[in-house]
Each structure stands twice: as structure tokens, then as C-alpha cells.
Amino acid sequence: MEELTPRQETILRLVVREYVRSASPVGSRALVEAYELPVSSATVRNDLARLEALGYLSHPHTSAGRVPTLEGYRYFVGRLVGDVALPLRERTTIAHQFYQARRDLEQWMPLAASVLSQTARLPAVVTVPQAVEPHYKHLQLISTHGHTVLLVLVAHGGIVKQQMLNLVEPVDQEALGKASDRLNQLCAGLAADEIETRADGLPSLESDVARLVAGILRDAEAGMSGTIYRDGLTAVLQQPEFSEGEKAHGLMRIVEERSLLKGVLADALGPEVGLVRVLIGGEGRWDELRACSLVLARYGVSEYATGALGVVGPTRMSYGRAISAVRFVAGVLSDLVYDSYAG
Amino acid sequence: MEELTPRQETILRLVVREYVRSASPVGSRALVEAYELPVSSATVRNDLARLEALGYLSHPHTSAGRVPTLEGYRYFVGRLVGDVALPLRERTTIAHQFYQARRDLEQWMPLAASVLSQTARLPAVVTVPQAVEPHYKHLQLISTHGHTVLLVLVAHGGIVKQQMLNLVEPVDQEALGKASDRLNQLCAGLAADEIETRADGLPSLESDVARLVAGILRDAEAGMSGTIYRDGLTAVLQQPEFSEGEKAHGLMRIVEERSLLKGVLADALGPEVGLVRVLIGGEGRWDELRACSLVLARYGVSEYATGALGVVGPTRMSYGRAISAVRFVAGVLSDLVYDSYAG
DNA sequence: TCTTAGCACTCTTGACGTGAGAGTGCTAAG
């Protein structure tokens, strides 16, 4: 495949930009007029035909303008989006919002989703950071009533997990406290496997709790467990491509269906942090995403804990804005995770 | 306003049922044929005209069938929906799902939302139970690194809150443990106000933490803080009324916009548990809900902690199914809350 | 008094045809 001439690249860029703006096929004359190109519409037509032959543009029908193909968007994203940074104003606003929130994952996650969706003007998803290999830090058993006990487990990096459990016979708070203390001494800093090995030698209560703790730590590791925060789902419903409802349904399904989303995130993102990945039209791997694009990134600290975040939208989206929003919010969250996990 | 004759009630019920099923205005002949009424279409027409005069039905245009008005739906819900219980099969499936889940709010809430939306076949929302007046139960301060400390607070009823905090100067784990112990002795069973009063006499670290704890307890009480779980947003997008996108946007906004939803829940539901409330077309109080209906209930234990749950849909929804689904899931959650909070 | 058959009337809906407009591709000249 031959190179594009600089003018052809410009034209491709302008077609994408104009189509993203107007949502209707863009013609040669409109292009020349809107961007005051120094060539005539006939010249543009030749280039458009060339771009179409190369598979970057397509024709809804004979007498309509051009529309970018998936390949066209990919070329655009790969070589033509300028590396737009978020305006300083937006950056400080975002930073300020995080600064004001309580220092707590449960505050940060929905805030991140909200900020991301508002900045990108698209539906956003954020997953909770998952420890790469969570380690035991602290355990507390708290008697609530009768046989019921509340278990609160703190893992390294500030992950807090809680669970109710029923004992076969009541145990008083003092005994629970002793059991907690012993496990805390015995298991500090260990991962799930090691805790399980040591569980065997312990008295019944402690052994049960230890096994439970190992299970919780393993769950936390599995990655399939983390909550997903979403926001801005409505942001996209006014878009003309979703006027029919059928397409809207497709996009919503992606955002809503946990397993699908988890699968895509796991497949598309490697372990490295900070790299923004753009999936256009499912990339042939996901049929459900054929009409959508995703802009994703992993955030966090590679060796300790990472999560994923991103926006979902129609293929006709403002990739520049989406990419810079995702990159910036991922950076902010990475900093927050770093602060929490450094210990 | 006069009474409806029994036949008029039947006809109103059938119009609602048929319109909910077919989504298009229902005419006299169709009604007679579909339900094999023992009267002629002309008779039905007379009754339809009467129902229209009373404001229960309306006419999109001269030669179309009838459509229920908001008043019509209200009459239907108030007097004509049979008290349909969920089939045993569905009830056991639901109970089983809750039984299988881990005993933990973070598992129950999304499960409840998912189950509710699947049972009612509508978007569902569930709020976390909020303690009526949360009481201090247990505190743990855990050093992570340097100046940063993780605070884990357990309130009565199994509510666990966590927060990071920065100290002006580093404090080692031992000192943190001592501070936790002292506060645990001093504050056990107290509410926010009392904790704050006692904070004054304490050394700096403990005093600061106590004040923070009071703040967290107050936040937990405020009701505006609780997370909202949602599910099944896409369930409704195929419905013909949302083919245009504009209406879909309205409904989605209700489900997504925290403050709006919180406001409606707070206004519409009293403190009592278990009563199912049906809001049709915003009831004149909420303009945003003009095209929607909500079926809501409060669950939990009145004196200890309650949350809200419900489904949102177009006014043309299956109220019978929605009401029984909401009632049943509210019951299940109430039981779970009762088990957790009894201590 | 209530019910019903019959009928005229109204309004929507889809099909069809038409003209304007937009945009293309091609050709030939600069």
C-alpha cells in the first residue's frame, strides 16, 4: 500500500473532523469552503476517490459525501490526531475535585468516572484497582450478635474487605480479639497460598478464618471481582446515530454487561500502565463492538495494583478529546494509587 | 365523580393490559375480539367514550384507539391490579442467588439490582441501607507508610467505612494501636455528637481522629452519601416509546442523576418499610418524570437502618409485575438487613 | 333504559411520482 500524499492526509483528517462534528457525509465542496483549502473541489474529489480506493473512506451512495471507514479512523488515530493536551483550566478543575474528595476509594472511583465522562463527553467506565498479589495486612473480628461475626480484612495498599460470617457456636468478643491478634502476628505480609498452608496447624476458629481470608485475598486478585463504576451513559443518547434506539442498545450493553466489559479490558490492555489504547469498531475481535470505539488505559502502579478506565462511544467520536481525557484521568488515578500503595 | 360500572372497570383494565402489551392505541373491536367480550363493539365504544369523559382514557386522534391517561393508570394501579405474587419458581431462584452470594453488602447490592431488573424487566435502582443513627462500634488505625494512615471504622450494623489520612508527623504502628484502643474504650456505642463532645479532652492525635470519626458517622447518616446501584438500563431501550432517543434520554437521566433520584426517593418514601409506592408520571411534582413511572419501596428495619429500591420505566409498564418484583426483593433485602443489624 | 347494527365521517399510513439539490465521476483544457 502506497503512502498518502500530505494533502491526502490533510483531507482525510478534515473529513474525519468534519464528520465527527456534523454526523453527516462530507462532500468535496463543503470541505473546500469550510476549511478554505487552496485547491478546487475537483482536486479534492480526486483525492477523495483515492482515499476511498485505499479503503479509508466510503460512500453511503453515489451522490452522497464521504464517510470515514474503520480503517480511516485507525489511520487518523495512528498518525493524524495531534497530541492534544487537556487545557490547563480543565486540568486544574479536575485536580481540584480529587483534592476535595475524601481520601477513600469509594469516593475516588465514582468521581473518576464522572470526571472522565464529563471531560470526554462520553460514557465512562472505571474499574477498582486490583492488587497484583494482595498481601495480608490486618484482620479484625467483630462480634455483632450471637453467632454472627463481622470480619474486616485490610490488605496491603489500603484494600479493605468485609464479610459477615456465621459461627456454629457463639464466641465472645474477647476470644475473637485474641484470634484476630494471633492471626495478625502469624499472617502479616503473607499471600493467599502461604496463609492457607499455615491454616492447617491452627485451632478450629482461627483455621476457618484463615482459610476464609485466603479465599478473600484470592478473590481480590482474580480480577473478575472488582466493581465497575460507570457514568455519563446518557451523554451519548442525543447523538444522531442513536436516534433509532437499536444502536443505542448495543452501546449500552457494552457499558452495562460486566463480563463483556471485563473481557475486553483484560484482552485489550496489557499490564503496563499509562499507555492509551484505542479500539475502533471491535478490531474484528468483538462483534458486539462493531459500531463502537473504546479509548482505554490502565492506571495504577504496575507491580502493586492496577485498574482500568476508559470511555465508550460511537466510532464517530472525538478521539483527540477522548484520548487526552483518558490519559489525564489515568495519570491522576495513578498518582492516587501510588500514594496509597507506596507503603 | 361517579362510580364506574363493573363493565367499565373491566374495559379499563383490559385497555391498560392490551396497551401495555402492544404499545399501540387499542380500539373497541380489537378489544372485543381479543378478550371475547360478551358485548358488541358498539357497547364497548360507549363505555370507552364514558371512560374518556371521566379522564381515564384519551384519544391520540379521531380515528385511533384509546390510550390510558395518567389518571387511568392510577385508577388501574389503585383498584384494578390484582395482587399478583411472584411465581414460586422465580421466588426460589432469587432466594437461591442471595443464599449463594458472599455475605457482604458489596455482593448483595449489585445482586439485588440485577435480580430486580431481571424480574421486573425494567431498569432497577437500589440504595445502600443507611443507619438511622449510626453508632461507633470499633476503630482501627493502620500505618501504611510515613505520614499516611488508614482508618477503618466499623459502626453498629456492620457498616464499615475507610479513609486515608495524612498526619503532620509520622506515628508508628504501636502508638496508632494504643490510640485505637483508647478510642474504642471511650467511644463504644456513641453517636456522632457525643463523640465530638468527648474529643475536646483528648490528646491531639486522638482528638483529631475522634472528630474525623464523628464526621464520617454524620456523613453516613446524612442519606445523601449512599452509593446507588443500578442495573438493567438497557432493558428498556428496545421499547417503542424510546425509539426516538429523546425520551430514552429522559428516563436514563432519572436513573443516572444521583441528586434527582435521591430527591425523589426521599420525598416519595416515608420511613416505613415494606410499603410499595407507585409514582405515575411524576405525580405533578417532578417535571422530569412526566413520561415515566416509578415503583418504589423502602426496605430494612425501620429503627435501625433502611434503604430504598425500585424500578423505573415508561408509564406504559407492567405494573403488576413491577409491584410484585419490588415487593419481593424488598422483603428479601429486609431479611438480610435484619440478620445483620439485629446485634 | 340499555344494547346493538349500520353508516357516514375523520384521520393516519403507506405507496407512488416528481422536482430540487447535492455530490460524484469523467473529460478535456490549462
Add this chain to the structure above:
DNA sequence: CTTAGCACTCTCACGTCAAGAGTGCTAAGA
């Protein structure tokens, strides 16, 4: 390589028209 000109194609908006659905009314029957 660029550009003006032109024929060609296709959509879209508009108007017309007939079919169909459903109503309201009237008058007769139970």
C-alpha cells in the same frame, strides 16, 4: 497535476391518493 464544466445518480421533501382503522351518531330492538 490541477481545474472547469457537465452529465449522471441518488436522496429527500412534498403532494396526492387510496385503503384501513376507528369513531360517533342514529334508530331500532330487548
